[in-house]
Amino acid sequence: MNISALSDPATSQSSATQIAHSKLRELILTGELAPGTKLKIDHLRKILGTGASPIREALSLLTSDQLVVRHEQRGFSAAATSSEDFAEILRLRCSLEGMALRQSMENKTDEWIESLVIIHHRMSRLQQSRSDDFEREHKNFHMALIGNCDSPLLLRFCNQLYDLNIRYRFIAGRSIDYKGRKVDDEHRIILDAVVAGDIDRAEDLLRSHYETTGAFLKAYIK
Amino acid sequence: MNISALSDPATSQSSATQIAHSKLRELILTGELAPGTKLKIDHLRKILGTGASPIREALSLLTSDQLVVRHEQRGFSAAATSSEDFAEILRLRCSLEGMALRQSMENKTDEWIESLVIIHHRMSRLQQSRSDDFEREHKNFHMALIGNCDSPLLLRFCNQLYDLNIRYRFIAGRSIDYKGRKVDDEHRIILDAVVAGDIDRAEDLLRSHYETTGAFLKAYIK
DNA sequence: AGCAAATAAAAAATCGATTTTATTGGACAA
DNA sequence: TTGTCCAATAAAATCGATTTTTTATTTGCT
Numbered sequence: 001m002n003i004s005a006l007s008d009p010a011t012s013q014s015s016a017t018q019i020a021h022s023k024l025r026e027l028i029l030t031g032e033l034a035p036g037t038k039l040k041i042d043h044l045r046k047i048l049g050t051g052a053s054p055i056r057e058a059l060s061l062l063t064s065d066q067l068v069v070r071h072e073q074r075g076f077s078a079a080a081t082s083s084e085d086f087a088e089i090l091r092l093r094c095s096l097e098g099m100a101l102r103q104s105m106e107n108k109t110d111e112w113i114e115s116l117v118i119i120h121h122r123m124s125r126l127q128q129s130r131s132d133d134f135e136r137e138h139k140n141f142h143m144a145l146i147g148n149c150d151s152p153l154l155l156r157f158c159n160q161l162y163d164l165n166i167r168y169r170f171i172a173g174r175s176i177d178y179k180g181r182k183v184d185d186e187h188r189i190i191l192d193a194v195v196a197g198d199i200d201r202a203e204d205l206l207r208s209h210y211e212t213t214g215a216f217l218k219a220y221i222k
Numbered sequence: 223m224n225i226s227a228l229s230d231p232a233t234s235q236s237s238a239t240q241i242a243h244s245k246l247r248e249l250i251l252t253g254e255l256a257p258g259t260k261l262k263i264d265h266l267r268k269i270l271g272t273g274a275s276p277i278r279e280a281l282s283l284l285t286s287d288q289l290v291v292r293h294e295q296r297g298f299s300a301a302a303t304s305s306e307d308f309a310e311i312l313r314l315r316c317s318l319e320g321m322a323l324r325q326s327m328e329n330k331t332d333e334w335i336e337s338l339v340i341i342h343h344r345m346s347r348l349q350q351s352r353s354d355d356f357e358r359e360h361k362n363f364h365m366a367l368i369g370n371c372d373s374p375l376l377l378r379f380c381n382q383l384y385d386l387n388i389r390y391r392f393i394a395g396r397s398i399d400y401k402g403r404k405v406d407d408e409h410r411i412i413l414d415a416v417v418a419g420d421i422d423r424a425e426d427l428l429r430s431h432y433e434t435t436g437a438f439l440k441a442y443i444k
Numbered sequence: 445a446g447c448a449a450a451t452a453a454a455a456a457a458t459c460g461a462t463t464t465t466a467t468t469g470g471a472c473a474a
Numbered sequence: 475t476t477g478t479c480c481a482a483t484a485a486a487a488t489c490g491a492t493t494t495t496t497t498a499t500t501t502g503c504t
Contacts, residue, residue, distance in 0.1 A: 015295055015465095016488065041456065051489045053275055056457085057282050064286025066375070073237055073495065075456060088373050099317060151310050153288070157379055237495095238458065263486065273459045278487085295465060297486060450501070457494070464487065474477085 016050045020058035023048055028067045028078050029163065031171040035081040039068065065160055067167070083221050086168050090214040093161045094207045097142075100158055101206055103149035105199045112148045113195055119144045120191050128183055135166070141187065145194065145206070172220035181216065238276035243283050245270055250289045250300050251385065253393040257303040261290065287382055289389070305443050308390050312436040315383045316429045319364075322380055323428055325371035327421045334370045335417055341366045342413050350405055357388070363409065367416065367428070394442035403438065 024044070027033040044055050059076045062068035069077050104112070123137035139162060146158055186209045193202035246266070249255040266277050281298045284290035291299050326334070345359035361384060368380055408431045415424035 015486090018294060040454095042454090051487095052457090053278070053488055056275070057278055057487095060279050060282035061285060061292075063283060066378075070283075072240060073456070074497090088375055092373065092375055095321060151314065153310055153314055153383075156288075161375075237456095262484095264484090273457095274487090275458055279457095295486070296467090446504090448501100448503085450499100452497105452499070454495105454497070456496080457492100459492070460490100462487100462489070464485105466483105466485070468481100468483070470479105470481085472477105472479085474475105 016054035017057045017061075020044075020048050020050055020054045021061050024055075024058050024062060025065070025067065028062070029167045029170060031167070033078050035078055035171065037078045039076040039078060041075070066164060081168065081171065081221070083218070086165075086214075086217070086221050089161055089164050089168070090210060093158070093165060094210050096154060096161065097146055097158050097210070098203045098207055100146035100149045100151065100154050101194075101203055102199055103151060103154075104146050105148075105194060105197065105202060107148050107150060108197060109148070116141075116144055116191060116194065120187065123187065124184060139166075145190070168217060168221060172217050181212070183213075186212070238272045239279045239283075242266075242270050242272055242276045242280035246277075246280050246284060247287070247289065250284070251389050251392060253389070255300050257300055257393065259300045261298040261300060263297065288386060303390065303393065303443070305440070308387075308436075308439070308443050311383055311386050311390070312432060315380070315387060316432050318376060318383065319368055319380050319432070320425045320429055322368035322371045322373065322376050323416075323425055324421055325373060325376075326368050327370075327416060327419065327424060329370050329372060330419060331370070338363075338366055338413060338416065342409065345409065346406060361388075367412070390439060390443060394439050403434070405435075408434070 024033070024039075033039065039059060041052050041055055045052060048055065059068050060070070063070050063076075067079055069079050071077065119137070119141050123134070123141045126134040126137055128134065142162065143155075143159065146155065149155065186205070190202060190205045190209060193205055246255070246261075255261065261281060263274050263277055267274060270277065281290050282292070285292050285298075289301055291301050293299065341359070341363050345356070345363045348356040348359055350356065364384065365377075365381065368377065371377065408427070412424060412427045412431060415427055
C-alpha cells in the first residue's frame with residue numbers, strides 16, 4: 001500500500017532520513033506497524049535498508065507527531081491507541097478545526113473560495129473510493145477549509161490531529177461499511193455554507209461531520 | 223544561567239541525547255542561541271562535548287516543540303521569532319488554555335483545588351523574583367490550573383505554547399520592568415475564581431492575564 | 445523450590461571516519 | 475559589469491564498529 005499521498009508535500013526530497021521518516025510514518029499510519037509495537041532499530045534497518053542514524057533521527061521526528069514514543073534508553077515504540085485517545089482526538093478536532101474554519105471564513109477571499117471549489121471538485125470525482133488518491137484529496141479538502149486562517153501553529157495542530165485520526169480509520173480497516181452515510185453530501189453542504197459565508201452553520205456542519213464519522217468508527221475501535 | 227527548571231520533569235535521566243536535548247532547549251529558550259541562528263553540528267559538538275548523533279537526535283526532538291527548524295540537507299536552525307508569531311502564540315494560548323481551564327474546572331475535585339492552593343503558595347513566596355525558581359513555580363501554577371482537564375493532547379499543545387511564549391519573555395530580556403503590573407494579584411484572583419468554581423470568570427481572568435502580559439511584552443519584541 | 449547474584453545475549457546509544465551535498469570563491473566569457 | 479562554470483572548502487548526512495545499558499538466562503545458595 002502506498003499512502004505517501006498523505007505525507008507532507010515536501011516528500012519529494014531524498015535523504016535517508018527523509019525516506020525513513022515517510023516510510024515509517026506510512027507504516028505506522030496504516031497500522032502495518034501496529035500500535036504499541038516495539039520499534040527495534042536493527043529490525044527497521046533491515047526493512048528500510050539504511051543505517052541506524054537516519055532511523056533514529058526519523059523516529060525522533062515522528063515523536064513530534066505523536067506517532068512514536070521514545071523510551072529513554074530503551075528504544076522507541078509505535079504510539080498506543082485507545083478509545084479514550086480516539087475520543088479526545090475527535091473532540092479536539094471539533095474544537096480546533098471549528099476555530100480555524102471560523103478564522104478562515106473571516107478572512108474570506110475570492111481566491112480562497114475558488115480554490116476550495118476546485119479542491120472539492122477533485123475530491124468529488126474520486127467518490128469515496130477508499131483509494132490513496134481519495135485520501136489525499138480528502139485531506140486536501142479539509143485542510144483547505146481551514147487553511148485560510150492566519151495561524152500556522154493552529155494549522156499545524158489540526159494537521160497533526162488529522163493524521164492521528166486517519167490512523168484510527170486505517171486501523172479500523174478500510175473495509176468499514178459506511179452504509180447509510182452520504183459523506184459526499186456532507187462535504188457538499190459544508191462547502192455550500194462556506195461559499196455562502198454562513199460561519200455558524202459551516203462550523204456546525206463541520207463538527208457534526210466529524211462527530212458522525214467518529215460515531216461510525218467508534219464501533220470498530222479497541 | 224540555569225533554566226533547567228523549565229525543562230520537562232524527566233530531565234533526571236542521563237543519556238547523551240537527553241543531555242543535549244535539555245541543554246539545547248535551554249540555550250534556545252533563553253536566547254543564548256538566538257532566533258534564526260544556524261545550528262552547526264560541529265559547533266554544537268564542541269560546546270556540548272558529545273558526538274554528532276546525539277546532537278542530531280536532540281535537534282530532531284526539538285523540532286517537535288517548534289524551537290528548531292530542520293532544513294532538508296542543509297542542517298538545522300533555531301526557530302525565527304516575529305511579532306506576528308508572538309501574537310499568534312498569545313491568541314492560541316488564550317483559546318486553548320481557556321478551553322482547558324474550563325474542562326479542568328468541570329472536573330473539579332477537592333484534591334485538585336488543594337494542590338492548586340499549595341502550588342500557588344509556593345509561587346507567591348518567590349514573588350516575581352525573576353529567578354529560575356520563580357519561573358519553574360510559575361509554569362507549575364499555570365499548568366496546574368489546566369492540568370485537571372482530561373485531555374493530554376490539549377495539555378501538550380498548551381505546554382508547547384507556554385514554552386514558545388516564555389522564550390519571547392527571555393529574549394525581550396529579564397530586565398523588563400513590569401511597573402504598574404501586579405502579577406501576583408492577577409494570579410490571586412484567578413485562583414480565587416477557580417476555587418469559587420466560577421468558570422466564566424476564571425476563563426476571563428486567565429485570558430486578560432495573558433493579554434496584559436502580552437501587551438507589556440509587545441513593546442520589546444522585534 | 446525459591447530467590448538473588450552472576451553471566452550471557454540482545455538491543456540501544458554513541459563514536460569516529462567516510463561519503464555526500466551544499467556553499468564559497470575565483471576564472472573566464474559575453 | 476554581469477553571469478556561468480568549475481574547483482576548493484565547509485558542512486551535513488551517513489555508515490560501520492564500539493561501548494553502554496537493558497533484558498534474559500543460568501548458576502549457586504539457603
